[in-house]
Amino acid sequence: DAGVIQSPRHEVTEMGQEVTLRCKPISGHDYLFWYRQTMMRGLELLIYFNNNVPIDDSGMPEDRFSAKMPNASFSTLKIQPSEPRDSAVYFCASSRGLEYTGELFFGEGSRLTVL
Amino acid sequence: AQSVAQPEDQVNVAEGNPLTVKCTYSVSGNPYLFWYVQYPNRGLQFLLKYITGDNLVKGSYGFEAEFNKSQTSFHLKKPSALVSDSALYFCAVRDMNNNAGNMLTFGGGTRLMVKP
Numbered sequence: 001d002a003g004v005i006q007s008p009r010h011e012v013t014e015m016g017q018e019v020t021l022r023c024k025p026i027s028g029h030d031y032l033f034w035y036r037q038t039m040m041r042g043l044e045l046l047i048y049f050n051n052n053v054p055i056d057d058s059g060m061p062e063d064r065f066s067a068k069m070p071n072a073s074f075s076t077l078k079i080q081p082s083e084p085r086d087s088a089v090y091f092c093a094s095s096r097g098l099e100y101t102g103e104l105f106f107g108e109g110s111r112l113t114v115l
Numbered sequence: 116a117q118s119v120a121q122p123e124d125q126v127n128v129a130e131g132n133p134l135t136v137k138c139t140y141s142v143s144g145n146p147y148l149f150w151y152v153q154y155p156n157r158g159l160q161f162l163l164k165y166i167t168g169d170n171l172v173k174g175s176y177g178f179e180a181e182f183n184k185s186q187t188s189f190h191l192k193k194p195s196a197l198v199s200d201s202a203l204y205f206c207a208v209r210d211m212n213n214n215a216g217n218m219l220t221f222g223g224g225t226r227l228m229v230k231p
Contacts, residue, residue: 004158042224103161103164106159109157
């Protein structure tokens with residue numbers, strides 16, 4: 001398997017623009033997680049899905065952030081409008097179900113810079 | 116609620132010396148414990164896990180970790196450090212009895228610097 005695939009790897013945009021980050025989880029994994037990593041706040045869980053359904057979005061910072069998972073092989077994280085404080089590395093991760101031990105498999109991340 | 120503490124922001128060790136990266140946890144039930152490593156500009160990679168059984172767990176790249184229930188600790192160790200071990204290390208916990216979902220809670224990370 002190719003692992004968790006994220007795109008783009010790098011994104012530079014201007015304040016106010018819409019940003020869409022994409023993720024393809026590992027086939028057969030039914031949990032998908034979006035994390036954000038910054039120097040100041042470390043690794044933060046934004047939202048996670050189980051079987052394409054959002055389970056907990058309490059980590060989403062505000063209404064400018066939204067995430068979708070239209071099918072088992074694709075998820076998006078959208079920021080509209082983007083702000084400089086959204087600059088971070090955004091990671092997608094997937095895992096198998098609760099009956100397994102739950103280790104996460106991470107993508108390589110999308111580094112977002114908002115000017 | 117579950118939580119993880121990594122008390123050291125950075126650990127410095129000379130190549131060839133043993134290394135320890137500390138982790139303590141808090142869960143209401145029994146823990147699943149994990150260590151991940153992050154190299155520069157990369158995602159987190161799974162190193163090892165404790166689920167049940169032997170308290171000493173062996174993982175990738177010669178790393179091991181010891182589960183200590185009485186001290187609620189899960190320290191990462193390696194007998195002889197390599198310069199290539201320099202990276203950011205994360206401890207994580209999942210409460211086996213947590214019905215809130217398949218969520219891991221991560222510590223703040225410890226940067227390991229191995230000098231030649």
